[in-house]
Amino acid sequence: MFLLSIALIFSLGFAFSQIAKALRLPPLIGMLAAGIVLGPYALDLIDGSILAISADLRQIALIIIVLRAGLALDVNDLRKIGRPALLLCFVPACFEICAMVIFAPIFLNVSYVEAAIIGTVVAAVSPAVVIPRMLLMQEKGLGADKGIPQMIMAGASVDDVFVIVLFTAFSSMADGGSASVWSFAGIPLSIVFGAAVGALVGVAFGYACSKIHMCDSLKALLILCFCLFCVAAQQLWGDVVPFSGLLAVMGFGMAFRKKREVVAVRLSSKFSKLWIAAEIMLFVLVGASVDLSYAAKSLGWILLMLVCGLAFRAAGVLCCLIKTKLSVKERLFCVVAYMPKATVQAAIGGVPLAMGLACGHTVLAVAVIAIIFTAPLGALLTDLLIRKGNIFSCVKPSLRVVESEAALQAESGEAAESLSDGEIAPAERETDRPHVTGENERKEF
Numbered sequence: 001m002f003l004l005s006i007a008l009i010f011s012l013g014f015a016f017s018q019i020a021k022a023l024r025l026p027p028l029i030g031m032l033a034a035g036i037v038l039g040p041y042a043l044d045l046i047d048g049s050i051l052a053i054s055a056d057l058r059q060i061a062l063i064i065i066v067l068r069a070g071l072a073l074d075v076n077d078l079r080k081i082g083r084p085a086l087l088l089c090f091v092p093a094c095f096e097i098c099a100m101v102i103f104a105p106i107f108l109n110v111s112y113v114e115a116a117i118i119g120t121v122v123a124a125v126s127p128a129v130v131i132p133r134m135l136l137m138q139e140k141g142l143g144a145d146k147g148i149p150q151m152i153m154a155g156a157s158v159d160d161v162f163v164i165v166l167f168t169a170f171s172s173m174a175d176g177g178s179a180s181v182w183s184f185a186g187i188p189l190s191i192v193f194g195a196a197v198g199a200l201v202g203v204a205f206g207y208a209c210s211k212i213h214m215c216d217s218l219k220a221l222l223i224l225c226f227c228l229f230c231v232a233a234q235q236l237w238g239d240v241v242p243f244s245g246l247l248a249v250m251g252f253g254m255a256f257r258k259k260r261e262v263v264a265v266r267l268s269s270k271f272s273k274l275w276i277a278a279e280i281m282l283f284v285l286v287g288a289s290v291d292l293s294y295a296a297k298s299l300g301w302i303l304l305m306l307v308c309g310l311a312f313r314a315a316g317v318l319c320c321l322i323k324t325k326l327s328v329k330e331r332l333f334c335v336v337a338y339m340p341k342a343t344v345q346a347a348i349g350g351v352p353l354a355m356g357l358a359c360g361h362t363v364l365a366v367a368v369i370a371i372i373f374t375a376p377l378g379a380l381l382t383d384l385l386i387r388k389g390n391i392f393s394c395v396k397p398s399l400r401v402v403e404s405e406a407a408l409q410a411e412s413g414e415a416a417e418s419l420s421d422g423e424i425a426p427a428e429r430e431t432d433r434p435h436v437t438g439e440n441e442r443k444e445f
Contacts, residue, residue: 121167
């Protein structure tokens, strides 16, 4: 049953995604639908052992996409963006949480603490939905001159850490405990410590790659092992030492790109291939976690509350973009791109119910409807705006010459990987590297 379940997840996930694509809808809508059909609340064709590790499998897929984002982000670009990127990490989430605290007691008859829990569950944007689309924008050069995709990718990753820490604090309060100052102080500490650890290891690994030759596949495997260790460290010791595993993953990717840009682009190409399978697994399992029976209860009130929350969130995004050079259309695009919710809601939506909180069923219902409503709608609107392209005031050509070269290398085969450790891979030779002039010119070996 295990192997059959794996086959069904990939085959039906792919088939449904192609049907959605043929209908000019985002493929993830088809994947979510496949998960709902295969899940325990419909046909129940997914083996229980897979459902038992569903959260871990989704986490691995999330690691891959966050790592791709890190390998695509240029530190210099983020420095140029500055204030808006920093504000997007927490301001929109705060606005949406405030909206839930205001409207949830009115619409759902819950206490203010329970409303805050609902707010922290729905306030997180989904990196798995947002980041692939921002990477596509970078490849097309859309908005890259103003740092739009970089800004949204960075904000979407840190946003989750901020919201999850708040969720833990409010859940503790609702369970009869209290949220200490240390709980809230852990937010900036986990962000800084996680990013710092990832950056240090990224620089060290980049230096090691310049001294020790290894094929790209081995590099990718070692990087993935480090990323898994970071997330596991957060789960094991996160209560003792504030640490964000996902931000360590992103910090690693950014630091490694800074140290070894050509290699980072090639590795990003490899992880993009892994994402093909990881994306199907992620969204099918997210769909499998959706219980439509909860969504049917209080559907109208919950939808109205979510719309109010999204309106507050949009106001938060626009506040972050004050005094930027973005046009009105580009600002509205940022609002739309910051809408989708899926992965975090699927991960923590059922936690209050498992803790035995009185609001558990309500929180789960809100999380389910948030996924069904915002993930397809946000993805659809973002894809439409990216396809149009003309909403961006300046369209640049492809990101860098080096990225097009990496794509050609990826398509031409894996010849470089079969070389012995003593040989220099063709992609690493000086003649294959993009021409660089000035003081930054240096040899790879």
